[in-house]
Amino acid sequence: MALWDRFKDSAQTMQSQLNAKKNDLKSGGFRDASMAMCALVAAADGSIDPSERQRVASLIAGNDVLRNFPADDLQTRFNDYCQKLSADFDFGKVGVLQTIGKVSKKPTEARAVIQIGIVIGGADGDFDKAEQGIVREACFALGIAPAEFDL
Template sequence: MSFDNFLSQLKSKANELKTEALKFKNKDFLNAAMAGSALVAMADGSISSDEKQKMVKFIESHDALSIFTTSDVIKAFQDFVGQLEFDKDIGEAKAYEALGKMKSNAQASRLLVRMIIAIASSDGVFDFDEKKVATRIAKELGIDPAEFEL
């Protein structure tokens, strides 16, 4: 496969995610996406200010999330991270509650898992703790993690 073909496929996948995300442009979908993002960002138990900045920059530039205003995306992400930092158990409960609102929509749930994996991989590494969280999120959404090679 040539580099041009690879680049073309990469752009196609990004446009596909954005097109799918447009179908679910609502507050519940945004909250579920940011809840999952916060959970995966906090997979190692904490998130440094550098990690927060990297995550926020990724979220701002991610095509599938560009359908929302940047301020709404950042606020939702920071709210979930703040809840997780303040009290891990309560923060997780609230994050999984937000994710659970998408469980009845299999298409939205699959898109969420793909987005969460993309966000987890944004630093070039998808480590064991991140995979564990992504697996739990998939299960919470009623999706077989094997669909995503988790």
């Protein structure tokens, strides 16, 4: 089986796991951390081009778990995190990782945030090294071993 096929199966499995936990993922902390993760993955290479931003925004809108929250609220939060990362990537990344780290004491939410990062990162068919690295950093912010997610 090709590497991409294995990854695609893994991403589908993660999305299924997220859907199964949907009722447990309704807190404001999870909402904020997941939008921070989406912005971080979109900016993984250090910048966010408009097509990347639009692609991630449509993935957010189509994600069943994230439908627990009003779409306009998610969009506002995603755009705010993207703006912070675009203004100064290194400084913005510190703040975004702090937002992600706020769910570290809730293991279900913390793992779900990582799974969302992986699903979003791989949705274009290429979970590249920069995206993997940024999700790995988020694992550290949450106190989760990256190896748990093969990162």
